Amino acid sequence: xxxxxxxxxxxxxxxxxxxxxxxxxxxxxxxxxxxxxxxxxxxxxxxxxxxxxxxxxxxxxxxxxxxxxxxxxxxxxxxxxxxxxxxxxxxxxxxxxxxxxxxxxxxxxxxxxxxxxxxxxxxxxxxxxxxxxxxxxxxxxxxxxxxxxxxxxxxxxxxxxxxxxxxxxxxxxxxxxxxxxxxxxxxxxxxxxxxxxxxxxxxxxxxxxxxxxxxxxxxxxxxxxxxxxxxxxxxxxxxxxxxxxxxxxxxxxxxxxxxxxxxxxxxxxxxxxxxxxxxxxxxxxxxxxxxxxxxxxxxxxxxxxxxxxxxxxxxxxxxxxxxxxxxxx
Amino acid sequence: xxxxxxxxxxxxxxxxxxxxxxxxxxxxxxxxxxxxxxxxxxxxxxxxxxxxxxxxxxxxxxxxxxxxxxxxxxxxxxxxxxxxxxxxxxxxxxxxxxxxxxxxxxxxxxxxxxxxxxxxxxxxxxxxxxxxxxxxxxxxxxxxxxxxxxxxxxxxxxxxxxxxxxxxxxxxxxxxxxxxxxxxxxxxxxxxxxxxxxxxxxxxxxxxxxxxxxxxxxxxxxxxxxxxxxxxxxxxxxxxxxxxxxxxxxxxxxxxxxxxxxxxxxxxxxxxxxxxxxxxxxxxxxxxxxxxxxxxxxxxxxxxxxxxxxxxxxxxxxxxxxxxxxxxxxxxxxxxxxxxxxxxxxxxxxxxxxxxxx
Numbered sequence: 068x069x070x071x072x073x074x075x076x077x078x079x080x081x082x083x084x085x086x087x088x089x090x091x092x093x094x095x096x097x098x099x100x101x102x103x104x105x106x107x108x109x110x111x112x113x114x115x116x117x118x119x120x121x122x123x124x125x126x127x128x129x130x131x132x133x134x135x136x137x138x139x140x141x142x143x144x145x146x147x148x149x150x151x152x153x154x155x156x157x158x159x160x161x162x163x164x165x166x167x168x169x170x171x172x173x174x175x176x177x178x179x180x181x182x183x184x185x186x187x188x189x190x191x192x193x194x195x196x197x198x199x200x201x202x203x204x205x206x207x208x209x210x211x212x213x214x215x216x217x218x219x220x221x222x223x224x225x226x227x228x229x230x231x232x233x234x235x236x237x238x239x240x241x242x243x244x245x246x247x248x249x250x251x252x253x254x255x256x257x258x259x260x261x262x263x264x265x266x267x268x269x270x271x272x273x274x275x276x277x278x279x280x281x282x283x284x285x286x287x288x289x290x291x292x293x294x295x296x297x298x299x300x301x302x303x304x305x306x307x308x309x310x311x312x313x314x315x316x317x318x319x320x321x322x323x324x325x326x327x328x329x330x331x332x333x334x335x336x337x338x339x340x341x342x343x344x345x346x347x348x349x350x351x352x353x354x355x356x357x358x359x360x361x362x363x364x365x366x367x368x369x370x371x372x373x374x375x376x377x378x379x380x381x382x383x384x385x386x387x388x389x390x391x392x393x394x395x396x
Numbered sequence: 397x398x399x400x401x402x403x404x405x406x407x408x409x410x411x412x413x414x415x416x417x418x419x420x421x422x423x424x425x426x427x428x429x430x431x432x433x434x435x436x437x438x439x440x441x442x443x444x445x446x447x448x449x450x451x452x453x454x455x456x457x458x459x460x461x462x463x464x465x466x467x468x469x470x471x472x473x474x475x476x477x478x479x480x481x482x483x484x485x486x487x488x489x490x491x492x493x494x495x496x497x498x499x500x501x502x503x504x505x506x507x508x509x510x511x512x513x514x515x516x517x518x519x520x521x522x523x524x525x526x527x528x529x530x531x532x533x534x535x536x537x538x539x540x541x542x543x544x545x546x547x548x549x550x551x552x553x554x555x556x557x558x559x560x561x562x563x564x565x566x567x568x569x570x571x572x573x574x575x576x577x578x579x580x581x582x583x584x585x586x587x588x589x590x591x592x593x594x595x596x597x598x599x600x601x602x603x604x605x606x607x608x609x610x611x612x613x614x615x616x617x618x619x620x621x622x623x624x625x626x627x628x629x630x631x632x633x634x635x636x637x638x639x640x641x642x643x644x645x646x647x648x649x650x651x652x653x654x655x656x657x658x659x660x661x662x663x664x665x666x667x668x669x670x671x672x673x674x675x676x677x678x679x680x681x682x683x684x685x686x687x688x689x690x691x692x693x694x695x696x697x698x699x700x701x702x703x704x705x706x707x708x709x710x711x712x713x714x715x716x717x718x719x720x721x722x723x724x725x726x727x728x729x730x731x732x733x734x735x736x737x738x739x740x741x742x743x744x745x746x747x748x749x750x751x752x753x754x
Contacts, residue, residue, distance in 0.1 A: 107527050134709075134712055135712060135716075138706075138708040138709060138712055139706075139708075174726075175726055175730070178730040179729065179730060179733075182729075182733055183733075184526070184527070185472060185678075186674075186729055186733045188527070188530075189670070189671075189674050189725065189729055190725070190726050190729045190730075192667060192670075192671075192725070193721075193722045193723070193724075193725030193726040193729065194722065194726060195722065196718050196719070196721055196722025196725065197718075197719050197722030197723050197726065198722070199718055199722070200715045200716060200717070200718030200719030200720075200721075200722060201719055203715040203718070204712065204715045204716060204719065208711060208715065324534065324663070327531045327534060328531065328534075328535075330531075331528055331531050331532070335527070363546070364546035364547070365546075366542065366545075366546065367542070369538050369541075369542050370535065370538035370539040370542050373531070373532075373534050373535035373537075373538050373539065374535045374539055376531065376532070376535070377520055377532045377535040380520065380523065380524045380528055380532060381520050381523050381524070384523055384524050384525070384528060386528075
């Protein structure tokens, strides 16, 4: 029989791992775009929020912009009066995200080629504001419940198994287990795609060297649309997971910020880094809150990730798996 | 015709190196000061002070502060909100601990304390660069806000967790508290802004500013020609935080009167001030003013238009405002990545040749 304290810590660690998977899902989208275009995409979290809002809206048959139309024309629209099955709604939302990627490329990125990274970064912040406003105007700002049929609640299997083995039932959300499998699936699919498909190779070529890729006839603009579409899809998956966990609301876009320390730990350019960074942050903040939280007032999860990343960076500025930063004059 | 150096003879070195070497600029500067000090205080009312002028003045101070760090020294910071909170809480603690000392001194001291905190969080900038640093400054933002929320000593153990500015006077006029007149608020902030702007302008023209710009343009090359990166980066953090701290203290004490840290100094504030700096123009004092004015006036204008004129519900108007602000930022970056200051520069170039462009 293990001592109680150790068991609790083990349970906290497991939950931290699960939370870390969630962070990794958002961080993945960042890494994809950063690798392919060197753009630090602040809007990734808002993309997730927008995807989740659109999904819920489509599922419930909400009329887009109903609030705006009502205010402008004095009508009283709200719903079409149908409900779409979850899979259809997800497919439609994925299409919307692709459309969004095309629009972003056409209206924003195309005009910002060769600008300084800080300018591109600011543009994505502007984009984030715009999408946040658009999502709210389109679908309304109230907190929505997202239900696509994912299992939720405590996993009895895990509880009974751990109870039988260790004499203490672990509390683990079934949704977190699903999220873990989805994340594994997503990473596998992305790896296969980038290793074996023609577009995937083009993507890696662009990530490696823009000019060399252009000179062998790879269309940069197509690659950008592609990578923003994939990032949109990853955002959709992240949006579904987070939305099912805590409802679709504004705070969803704030998880994007949590993904930043994850990236700093893992390195901006590494997909495995995003995963490992997510897990370290997830476990770290849960354990820190468990051990040190009660002593210093709790709610340490707000800042622990950032401070950890900050301290880590002082010793290894490129992150765990990032490419070594070589400076030349 | 009238905007040029020719015909404006300088007879001393002092005249030759003055802030505004062109006569027109100089007179324009005096005219702005005359209007700001001589006319506006007499016609200002509560609505204009609270909705436009006081936030504009305070945000201008913060924008100048951030512009020194980001625009001149090239260190991107997302911790502005956190540093403003340090200024606000330092000012609050000083105001309540030493009620006999003038609030003018408290605000300056609050800036000094913020400068110290800024240097502390600036230390990693010696190792971390670019985006990594931007994210690292988020640590300052979240940690500081958490600290002021969780440690009751900072808000004097008040039950609500809020800090409330006690009534304080300058030269016998109330500048904080409920009895403050619009004129007093406005003038107090204006004096602060003028001081900050003059100091900032002269710092950026001198040795310190040149060192900052050298580090910004290429840190390794700067190091080779003898610019010490340690002192240069830390002075940038120090001066920047000093101004931001003053802005935070004024924002709390004069503008809000009572503040809750997460609400008043959250991450949104950091972004707002970064937007001001970017839209106004990186590396330009004038740009800080222009950016602050733009982002203070835009919501007021939109609110008047959408809610006041069209009668739309306020929540819808708020969302549309978000869209417009975001869209405008993107449009601005595409049309003029160097900000409003660049438009101003272009206008001056044109003016110099006018009316004979060849």
